[in-house]
Amino acid sequence: MAKKTTKKSNETGWDYAPSLESIGHIDLKESYDLFIDGKWVKPSSGKYFETINPANEKVLAKVAHANEEDVDRAVKAARKAYDTVWSKMPASERAKYIFRIARLMQERARELSVIETLDAGKSIRESRDIDVPLACNHFFYYAGWADKLEYAFPNRDFEPLGVAGQIIPWNFPLLMAAWKIAPALAAGNTVVLKPAETTPLTALKLAEIIELSGLPPGVVNIVTGFGDTGAAIVEHPEVNKVAFTGSTAVGKHIQRAVAGTDKKVTLELGGKSSNIIFEDAPIDQAVEGIINGIFFNQGHVCCAGSRLFVQESVAELVVRKLKQRMDSLYVGDPLDKNTDIGAINSKEQLEVINKYIKIGIEEGAEMYQPNCELPDKGYFCRPTLFSNVAQSNVIAQEEIFGPVLTIQTFRTVDEVIQKANNSPYGLAAGVWTDKGSRIFNLTSKLRAGVVWANTYNKFDPASPFGGYKESGFGREGGLHGLRAYVKLK
Amino acid sequence: MQGLKMVLNMIDLTTLEGKDTPGKVKQMCYKAQHLHDSYPGLPTVAAVCVYPSMVGVARKELRSNTVKIASVSTAFPSGQAPMSVKLEDTRFAVSEGADEIDMVISRGKFLAGEYNFVFDEIAAIKEACGKARLKVILETGELSTLDNVRRASDIAIHAGADFIKTSTGKIQPAATMQVTYTMLMAIRDHYDRTGIMIGMKPAGGISTSKLALHNLVMVKEVLGDQWLSNEWFRFGASSLANDVLMQIMKTETGVYQSPDYFSMD
Numbered sequence: 001m002a003k004k005t006t007k008k009s010n011e012t013g014w015d016y017a018p019s020l021e022s023i024g025h026i027d028l029k030e031s032y033d034l035f036i037d038g039k040w041v042k043p044s045s046g047k048y049f050e051t052i053n054p055a056n057e058k059v060l061a062k063v064a065h066a067n068e069e070d071v072d073r074a075v076k077a078a079r080k081a082y083d084t085v086w087s088k089m090p091a092s093e094r095a096k097y098i099f100r101i102a103r104l105m106q107e108r109a110r111e112l113s114v115i116e117t118l119d120a121g122k123s124i125r126e127s128r129d130i131d132v133p134l135a136c137n138h139f140f141y142y143a144g145w146a147d148k149l150e151y152a153f154p155n156r157d158f159e160p161l162g163v164a165g166q167i168i169p170w171n172f173p174l175l176m177a178a179w180k181i182a183p184a185l186a187a188g189n190t191v192v193l194k195p196a197e198t199t200p201l202t203a204l205k206l207a208e209i210i211e212l213s214g215l216p217p218g219v220v221n222i223v224t225g226f227g228d229t230g231a232a233i234v235e236h237p238e239v240n241k242v243a244f245t246g247s248t249a250v251g252k253h254i255q256r257a258v259a260g261t262d263k264k265v266t267l268e269l270g271g272k273s274s275n276i277i278f279e280d281a282p283i284d285q286a287v288e289g290i291i292n293g294i295f296f297n298q299g300h301v302c303c304a305g306s307r308l309f310v311q312e313s314v315a316e317l318v319v320r321k322l323k324q325r326m327d328s329l330y331v332g333d334p335l336d337k338n339t340d341i342g343a344i345n346s347k348e349q350l351e352v353i354n355k356y357i358k359i360g361i362e363e364g365a366e367m368y369q370p371n372c373e374l375p376d377k378g379y380f381c382r383p384t385l386f387s388n389v390a391q392s393n394v395i396a397q398e399e400i401f402g403p404v405l406t407i408q409t410f411r412t413v414d415e416v417i418q419k420a421n422n423s424p425y426g427l428a429a430g431v432w433t434d435k436g437s438r439i440f441n442l443t444s445k446l447r448a449g450v451v452w453a454n455t456y457n458k459f460d461p462a463s464p465f466g467g468y469k470e471s472g473f474g475r476e477g478g479l480h481g482l483r484a485y486v487k488l489k
Numbered sequence: 490m491q492g493l494k495m496v497l498n499m500i501d502l503t504t505l506e507g508k509d510t511p512g513k514v515k516q517m518c519y520k521a522q523h524l525h526d527s528y529p530g531l532p533t534v535a536a537v538c539v540y541p542s543m544v545g546v547a548r549k550e551l552r553s554n555t556v557k558i559a560s561v562s563t564a565f566p567s568g569q570a571p572m573s574v575k576l577e578d579t580r581f582a583v584s585e586g587a588d589e590i591d592m593v594i595s596r597g598k599f600l601a602g603e604y605n606f607v608f609d610e611i612a613a614i615k616e617a618c619g620k621a622r623l624k625v626i627l628e629t630g631e632l633s634t635l636d637n638v639r640r641a642s643d644i645a646i647h648a649g650a651d652f653i654k655t656s657t658g659k660i661q662p663a664a665t666m667q668v669t670y671t672m673l674m675a676i677r678d679h680y681d682r683t684g685i686m687i688g689m690k691p692a693g694g695i696s697t698s699k700l701a702l703h704n705l706v707m708v709k710e711v712l713g714d715q716w717l718s719n720e721w722f723r724f725g726a727s728s729l730a731n732d733v734l735m736q737i738m739k740t741e742t743g744v745y746q747s748p749d750y751f752s753m754d
Contacts (some may be wrong), residue, residue: 014705014709014714015491016706284674324677
């Protein structure tokens with residue numbers, strides 16, 4: 001509905017030269033084994049799988065596929081390390097190791113961010129400025145807690161759980177590893193971690209860093225593989241705690257698998273989070289926030305603000321500005337520092353997203369995509385907006401996990417609270433308004449684990465993160481994150 | 490390189506000091522037309538920016554008219570003078586041959602909430618400008634919040650500004666990215682509503698090529714390519730030109746040259 005397009009070609013046009021981050025300094029091996037008991041060991045299956053760069057479909061490395069036997073070895077190593085070393089070590093010593101890991105990660109931040117971008121398809125700007133620094137900060141933060149746990153749980157006796165089996169997703173590979181490993185170690189547990197099959201490389205680099213840090217063998221074990229590897233971890237009788245981040249479907253499966261055991265579980269699952277704009281909101285800021293909320297990391301964010309609710313009086317303005325802003329997003333090579341939206345993580349995920357876009361069109365919603373060029377190779381998706389959407393549309397109900405935003409309008413506060421809560425998920429929400437009292441009203445009524453006010457996708461190691469309803473349970477980050485890794489007596 | 494040349498061509502080469510003399514202005518006018526003669530093919534700057542008393546001098550030096558003459562007015566930089574003086578100041582500058590007038594708003598009145606006064610003042614000066622284009626200096630360093638910057642931008646645009654400009658250069662902070670961004674948004678919203686283009690001039694503190702390119706990128710991303718000419722975008726700067734020249738020569742030759750190779754007018 002923009003009256004005039006702001007893009008005019010071309011006599012005064014100014015195109016930026018590509019600004020590619022160098023990949024000369026990274027050190028990737030041709031193939032990676034499993035990191036068990038402080039050593040790199042070959043998988044007993046002898047099988048390896050390829051991990052590719054989703055931006056150009058080229059193979060980056062081969063990675064071992066761990067089977068039940070390998071997982072058993074890893075869990076036994078973790079158990080032994082727990083019994084003989086890690087649980088006996090003074091907490092202040094544990095803290096030193098965690099600090100050391102954090103510092104080593106910082107030193108190699110450039111390498112980690114480039115590898116993250118290559119393997120996951122996310123823009124270098126994001127992995128450099130967000131993923132990697134945040135991951136380091138999680139280690140720093142929990143290192144600080146390690147010898148102060150009595151203050152985290154005042155007047156309570158507590159002990160670590162033992163061996164934590166951790167399964168992480170492909171959207172923030174290194175950051176999720178940090179979210180999982182750092183609190184587990186700080187609380188005195190040992191770890192068996194499985195990265196996602198499409199993005200195992202930064203976890204393996206982290207294993208190298210851990211090796212370099214001199215962490216006692218077996219305290220952290222990293223086993224790569226597919227769903228069967230994850231299942232072997234979940235079902236292993238000597239695992240005391242299962243921490244999972246991923247889809248709701250798999251989360252439910254895990255919950256069934258651990259039923260009847262005394263394994264503790266935390267699940268961080270899907271979402272269909274709402275972003276709510278009131279008429280008194282600072283509109284330009286809100287538009288930036290919506291863009292960041294849904295297009296950050298190509299929309300591969302469990303708390304992505306994928307359902308936008310706009311008060312009717314400003315709907316036209318907001319939609320116009322959103323389209324304008326979408327026109328200025330750069331979709332392309334993730335290694336280019338100008339890129340806003342990188343590659344979709346995998347072919348499968350691109351198919352899922354395209355399926356939902358098709359459904360949206362069939363459902364009669366009005367679609368808008370900027371007219372940007374996409375690279376010939378690799379998996380890319382234009383930022384997409386659907387207006388004219390109702391709660392009963394599939395695209396407004398199911399998690400798409402891609403750069404697809406649905407827009408609904410509302411009239412009153414009660415109406416928007418009802419609609420925002422009308423979802424099986426409850427991970428996050430955003431509220432945009434100039435009025436403080438309205439923010440507090442909404443934060444107390446929205447059934448979501450995180451509610452951001454006049455911002456979105458803000459993360460900090462000190463603030464807990466987790467869901468309501470089918471978005472999971474348990475909290476990660478902050479003081480709350482420690483609780484998931486101790487037994488309170 | 491394209492960006493650097495564009496920056497050069499958007500500069501309002503400025504001298505606004507009590508100690509300015511005709512000699513100083515003459516030298517600057519020559520520099521404006523001959524940025525770096527040892528490297529042919531460079532554009533000139535967009536304009537020179539001087540006090541009203543120096544407009545006549547500049548007019549004599551700049552006959553070709555490719556380089557425009559901008560004059561500050563309305564009791565620059567404070568704006569603390571009666572309306573009649575401000576109008577006379579403006580008429581004088583125009584009659585001396587100024588192509589563009591850089592006025593200051595009455596920040597005191599603005600902060601006291603007398604928006605109508607500010608509006609009327611701008612409208613009156615605009616009338617006094619005749620054919621000269623009017624740049625309205627908000628002096629954002631004194632407005633204290635971005636909300637105020639936005640409100641002042643809207644007032645200036647509606648009152649008839651051809652350009653809105655951040656600062657006099659006499660107050661810190663001057664043209665920060667946030668302030669410029671806020672003003673660009675005001676321009677964009679006005680354009681979306683009316684189809685009328687308004688120019689933008691950040692001034693003060695932009696002294697390196699890098700910062701200038703940051704600003705250009707911002708203009709391109711917020712307003713689009715059509716604003717990327719000196720008709721719609723200017724840098725108010727005194728020392729930026731030489732840094733840009735230095736970067737251009739570096740890009741051409743692969744090595745940095747000593748600042749002594751770039752004239753200091």
